[in-house]
Amino acid sequence: MAGRTGHGRARRAAAVAVIAAGTVLATPGTVFAALGGLEPKQPLVADLGTGGAPCASGAERPFVRSVPQLTARLYGPGGGQPGEVSRVSGEFEVWWQGEGGAEERVTMTTTPRPDTTPFTWQLPGEIPDGAVVSWRVRAVNDAGASAWSSEGAGAPCEFVYDRTVPDAPVVTSSDYPDDGTWTPGVGVRGTFHVTAQAEDVTAFSYSFIGGPLKTVQAGPDGSAEIRFLPEKSGSQTLSVQAEDRAGNRGPSTRYTFRISTGPAPVAQWKLTDAAGSRSAAAETGSAARAGAGVTFGASAPSGTPLTSTASLDGSGHGFLTPGAPAVTDTAKTFAVGGWVRPGRVDGTRTALSQDAGTARAFTLGLTQVAGGPKWSFSVGGARVTGGLPETGAWAYVLGQYDAETGTARLYVNGRAAGEEVAAVPVAGEGAFQIGRARGAQGYRDRWQGEIGDVRAYDRIVVASEVEDLATRAAxxxxxxxxxxxxxxxxxxxxxxxxxxxxxxxxxxxxxxxxxxxxxxxxxxxxxxxxxxxxxxxxxxxxxxxxxxxxxxxxxxxxxxxxxxxxxxxxxxxxxxxxxxxxxxxxxxxxxxxxxxxxxxxxxxxxxxxxxxxxxxxxxxxxxxxxxxxxxxxxxxxxxxxxxxxxxxxxxxxxxxxxxxxxxxxxxxxxxxxxxxxxxxxxxxxxxxxxxxxxxxxxxxxxxxxxxxxxxxxx
Structure with missing residues (x-):
């Protein structure tokens, strides 16, 4: 190594350019000021970089996965002032602790060039793996050398060259186990726990089959959680790689799990009951009592499995209710929807809602906005509107609140309508209502028209499911x-x-x-x-x-x-x-x-x-x-x-x-x-x-x- 250092000094001596006082060396458009007898200015730490990262030391030193290029801005005697361009050489010095504890140093001096240009040195490949490497630089001209960038108020730059990839992480999940079982999951978010097998892991790169590559940061204990919302059934694989401070990614851990169809609705009323019935049978949940303004046996939307629906007359007797909540916890994720055909589109008309004391936790129906009636879904004080309700026209409407994102969405005929809005839910453990909404003075905003196949879910209804629910076979x-x-x-x-x-x-x-x-x-x-x-x-x-x-x-x-x-x-x-x-x-x-x-x-x-x-x-x-x-x-x-x-x-x-x-x-x-x-x-x-x-x-x-x-x- 001593031979390498001596060779560096010889190269430096050969590279120093001697410029006589008053001599001007120029390329077209460039004027060099020759300030005879003056040494260059000390380089600033703020003008130094290691492989694209700023100069740093101690706990802030960068970790790099490839041998970096060092960069510096150097100043001649004029200090980089306008009109005072000088030619200087850059002398770089790098050192580290060798295997035996002895310090090893390498130097390199660039050829002279204008001090307005960047000075760089691509370090040799012999830089050791895992050692703290320090470096500094100074400017040299015919009058001498500046102070090292590390002297005075400066400090050496440091980095660690790390080419050791981390081991594959460990992935577990109680929601979606990797044991060959089929777990009801479409629309149900699950959590995957990822644990690093190395101390310097800072992040995990992951992807699900068919999805983009994403990154999640590791916590202080080297672990992280990945959330996943299955949008279709079948076998799925999660691939995860650990990433260390230098950006090295280790081998992938492949975690395979099986997703079955999403859980059934927590409440459902087809409303295909026989004419003259005074209650609606429940597919799931409790039967819904029908007011005197409800008539069963009304027509159903063509191209659907429904054979009939319930017609509500818009009066105080036109409602159905099971007398209990359909959505047990409105602060959590839920969705409600059904087939509706309005007989009137004036005012506010509520198809589905749930009581929250003397108010309502949510409502789904139609309302009036600038430009006329729109389909509407409200949660707490937030409302999303979209789509065009028409008198006598069937539509499938579904409102959804996602507790994880804190947003409400509205779907009309299988497609998102309006803009997703932020929502803060209110506790609503009161009775579920079909055809009306609770107000301070009693029930109001009554529906006039037909309603069929009402459903409530305690999960996300994914886009393909919404489309299927709204499909009318040609x-x-x-x-x-x-x-x-x-x-x-x-x-x-x-x-x-x-x-x-x-x-x-x-x-x-x-x-x-x-x-x-x-x-x-x-x-x-x-x-x-x-x-x-x-x-x-x-x-x-x-x-x-x-x-x-x-x-x-x-x-x-x-x-x-x-x-x-x-x-x-x-x-x-x-x-x-x-x-x-x-x-x-x-x-x-x-x-x-x-x-x-x-x-x-x-x-x-x-x-x-x-x-x-x-x-x-x-x-x-x-x-x-x-x-x-x-x-x-x-x-x-x-x-x-x-x-x-x-x-x-x-x-x-x-x-x-x-x-x-x-x-x-x-x-x-x-x-x-x-x-x-x-x-x-x-x-x-x-x-x-x-x-x-x-x-x-x-x-x-x-x-x-x-x-x-x-x-x-x-």
Missing amino acids: RRLGHWALDTAPGGLAPEEGGGAPLKLGTGASLYRLDDPCDPLDLECGWDFPLEADGDGHLRLDGVAGHAVTDAPVVDTSGSFTISVRVRLTDDAPTKPMTAISQGGEHGDAFKVRYDPENFSWDLVMSHADEPGAPETVLSRIEGPDGNQGIGHRLTVVYDASVKQVSFYVDGVKLGEGGTADFAAAWKSTGGLQLGRGRTADGWGEYLHGAVDSVFAYEGVLSERDINHLPWLLAAGH
Whole structure:
């Protein structure tokens, strides 16, 4: 080591630049002041760094996992004043206690450079692991050397080079044991205890399968807790690594546990009781007494398992109550929800609540805000509002309080509505109420309308569960396979209204004779798996139409069709499918050759020149090759949104748009043409196959499985 030190001194001597008084060494744009006979200024500790960390010593010294680079700002005789740039060298000195207790030192001197530039030294790899390493620096010029940065008011910089990784931590959990058992858990938070196996562990990096990498700080005892909210059932694995002061991460501990479905509601009333009943049977909890203003046997939301609901007349007798709380502790996490259809949306209308003395712990229903009525969920003094209640329209509403985050959320028809708000709950051990809320002068804010399938949970209801609770299965209205057309009528497979083929429309079948001279002959084949034919349209007048509307365009609907364009360079817009009124189309899907796109066009009114909402997907023309594209339109009236799918794919945010201008069309379903300013036009030149129409919103999964849904009877 002595040889290394001597070599350092030799390099330093060779590196010192001698600048004669009055001599100016310059690069373009730079002027160096030569202050003859003056030594550089002492470096400041505040201007020094170790591997990106500021200079520190003692308990503040950094721990690094790689040999660091030292950095310094040095000052010539002018002290770094404007206009007084000098050339200096930086002399670094590093020392530590060797294995035998003897001090070892290494030095290095940089080449001369302007004192406005940073001076650095990448330390050699021989720096020992685990030792406290000290260092200092000084500036050198032809007149001599400055004081060391450690002298006077300064101090040596220190660091510890630590390349030893910590051992894998120990993970345990009583909530979700790693013993092969299935634990009821969806929506129930659990705690995992992590314990370090080394004294210098400061944090733990962890991730759950499918989740992001996160970090939790270790406590003074080297342990930490990880909280986890399961959002789906199945086997799950937690991977944890210990991280020490230097940032070294050790091997992972993998902790596997099994999650079953979430616990059932703590209280539930389907409200499907027989007409004339004076109480509602409970699936869980106590039966609910019904006031005289409650009538059972009311209609239920279509597409749900409910067969009937309870109708409340909005009077003082229109309520149900079990006479006991449904949520036993409103200071803890809970959720309440159900199907509701308001008969009135004026004022404040409470569907569900729970008494808290002469007030209420929470309420779920609708209220009036700027702009009109909104769905509402209140906890304590906090309220979250969102969604648009409509008279006579079913909605699934659910309010949720999360005690861990201290926030309240509202869901309408399976989606978050409004903004999550901070809430401070109040004790509410009074009776649960359906159709009214407690006030200082008695019960008030009474519900008028229908309510069904009321549930209360003592856990988080995760997003997928909320979506499932709110799902209304789409009902198929029609399927036209377009394989045959006896008498010019393509039948609906369930016996419904046929599609009438107009001039320029014909059915192609795989077993039809084929003219070898027909350019289309060699390429034509069935487009879909549900048959062996399809509809050909000539692009001049070809179309097919039903006598009456197929879908109610003012409500939720799904329309899907397979289309292949014949041309490889279309010259005009062409409509594949539409349904409208006298002057315009409530919806139409057309190909726009100018933009090379399939467009969904939603008209805001049955009026000439009405505004339109357009969603687009870039696609080149087919040129009569391949199987074309499946085009699907979904309108969800419950949230006033329209979505457009091409081959089962919705393009992110651009595939969905708000649309509150839906109107009820009076015309039949059209294949191959749409309304224009001059009447019927935009005739399609191509092939159309396998048309589906549904009342309601078809799920993305089902959209991707058309037409195989037929085999399942959907």
